[in-house]
Amino acid sequence: MVDLTAVDKIIEGYHGDKTAILAILQDIQAVYNYLPREAMMRVVEKLQVSTTQVSSLATFFHAFSLKPRGKNIVTVCMGTACHVRGAPRVLDEIERQMGVKNQETTPDGLFTVETVNCVGACALGPLVMVNGNYHGNIATSEVTEVLDQYRKPAGQA
Amino acid sequence: MVEITLNGKKVEARDGETILDLATREGIHIPTLCHHPAVEPTGACRMCLVEFSMNNGPKKITSSCTLVPEPGMVVETDSERVHQNRKSVLELLMARVPGNPELVKLAKESDARLTPRFPAMKEDCILCGLCARVCEEVVGAKAIFFTNRGTELDVGGPFLESPEDCIGCGACVYVCPMDCIKMEQNAETRKIVKWDRELPMRKCETCGYPFMPNFQVLRFKKWADMPGDYFKICADCRK
Numbered sequence: 261m262v263d264l265t266a267v268d269k270i271i272e273g274y275h276g277d278k279t280a281i282l283a284i285l286q287d288i289q290a291v292y293n294y295l296p297r298e299a300m301m302r303v304v305e306k307l308q309v310s311t312t313q314v315s316s317l318a319t320f321f322h323a324f325s326l327k328p329r330g331k332n333i334v335t336v337c338m339g340t341a342c343h344v345r346g347a348p349r350v351l352d353e354i355e356r357q358m359g360v361k362n363q364e365t366t367p368d369g370l371f372t373v374e375t376v377n378c379v380g381a382c383a384l385g386p387l388v389m390v391n392g393n394y395h396g397n398i399a400t401s402e403v404t405e406v407l408d409q410y411r412k413p414a415g416q417a
Numbered sequence: 418m419v420e421i422t423l424n425g426k427k428v429e430a431r432d433g434e435t436i437l438d439l440a441t442r443e444g445i446h447i448p449t450l451c452h453h454p455a456v457e458p459t460g461a462c463r464m465c466l467v468e469f470s471m472n473n474g475p476k477k478i479t480s481s482c483t484l485v486p487e488p489g490m491v492v493e494t495d496s497e498r499v500h501q502n503r504k505s506v507l508e509l510l511m512a513r514v515p516g517n518p519e520l521v522k523l524a525k526e527s528d529a530r531l532t533p534r535f536p537a538m539k540e541d542c543i544l545c546g547l548c549a550r551v552c553e554e555v556v557g558a559k560a561i562f563f564t565n566r567g568t569e570l571d572v573g574g575p576f577l578e579s580p581e582d583c584i585g586c587g588a589c590v591y592v593c594p595m596d597c598i599k600m601e602q603n604a605e606t607r608k609i610v611k612w613d614r615e616l617p618m619r620k621c622e623t624c625g626y627p628f629m630p631n632f633q634v635l636r637f638k639k640w641a642d643m644p645g646d647y648f649k650i651c652a653d654c655r656k
Contacts (some may be wrong), residue, residue: 297576311582312549312562315575319565326576 262296271306278307285318293333294325322376330365330372332410334358335389339378342385346400350386351375353400357407370411421490430486437465437481445494447481448503448523450510450594451545456554458482461545462594463506464523468493478502500527508533513540517595541597542611544570548589548598558582558636561589561612574612585609585616585630602627621651628652 270287274280281303288299300314318324336342336351351362354373358366365372381387384396388406395406419430423443430439435458440447451462460480467481472489478498493499504527511520512535524531549562549572560583564571574580585607590600599610607630608615618627619634628651629637638648647655 310553310559310562311575312559312580315564316562319576320563 262292262298264298264302266291267299267302268306271303276307278309281307281309281314282317282321285314285324289324293329293331294327296328297326325372328365330369332371332391333374334371334407335374335376335379336362337377337379337381337385337387337389338375339382339385341382342378342387345385347386349400350388350398350403353403354388354407357403371407419486419488419490421486421488421492423492424494434486435482436467436469436484436486436492439486440467440481440492440494447494448526449482450519450523450543451547452482453547453551453592456547456550459546459550461547462510462543464503464510466499466502466506468496468499503527504529509535510543512536513538514543514595514597515539517541519594519596541595542572543595544572545594546572547592547594548572551588551592552583556584556586556588558584558586560584560614574614579613583609583612583614583616584632584636585614586633619648621649621654623650623654626651626653 267288270284270291274284284303285295285300288303289295292299295318300318301311303309304311304314318326334354336347336354338347338351355361358371358373360366360373362373362375379387379389381394381396384394386398388395388398390406390410398406418432420427421430422428423440424445428439428443434442437447437449437452437458447467448464449462450464452458452465460483463480465481466478467484468476468478469484469490469492470476471487473491476498481492481494507520507523507527507529511517511524511529512533514520515537521531523529544563546563552561553559560580561572561574564573564575564577571577574583587600587607587609590598590609597611601608601610602618604618604627606615606617616630616632619629619631620627629648634648637643
């Protein structure tokens, strides 16, 4: 069972405003790292909106995940500039090292691998983002080093 | 009242009328799939494309069901370009839903190829969303809507599961232009096959005919403010 106290607090913060539904979903994802079904149903109940509305919003935006994700989100940019500079090779290397495919989470729950079509930092391509931190001009040989930074316990990174 | 030029003729548009409404009133046939007078237009199916220009500006192609008349507007519903565009749309739809009788009928009205040049998919739905609009705007159940987007787009219950808010009224079955939402009914239950929603039927206390799903009875009661026993017998026995 998911603890929904955080969800109630978030909805309260928006005074139950129906038009803030996207912002509420974003805040929920920031807490749980994904959108738990129970949390979405609480939003339906509290905001008096239809389940279809929440489901269509939550599935429309790729920024939302309906599956639990790892502690660290590794986002490989697959935009045109990154692509021509070898992003597919970087993704292959990350998938190989993690032993998971794109959109999957490592069994230890430490990493989730995702791709995105452009992060708007084309001059830095190929680029990998981990938890919002940019690692530009990354070579396949540097993947291990970058990922290791996030394997350390918090505070030592 | 706004005056526009429609196929070279000056016509007056009434308040709130779209170009599709106006053309229909003028006796001009424009093919449609996702249009229904009971709900707001969305311009999803693209069958009702027309060509228009403003104050002799460049000519543009757009859906007539969402085009609102403005002064200085010149609309063509029958030009070569309009027919070309409608034909392309129809061939794409036919590639998505091969052999659909409604699409075949539209193709025969135009000169669209019956075997499209695009690779055939085996879908039964054109994702026009008319079922979802009727469910929200007419029925008020909001039981079905779009999920995902782009090539993954699909229509159905929340998270593409059986919709708990569906009252089994069958409005979506009735309006679907592709006739791809099937309903199965026996003495005990009614099932909307596409949504995987099965509901128990209410039997008439007089004749025993299963006339309406229980859920629909509850909703009607709430709306219509009818006496408690009004829906215990079917409409035929009530006469």
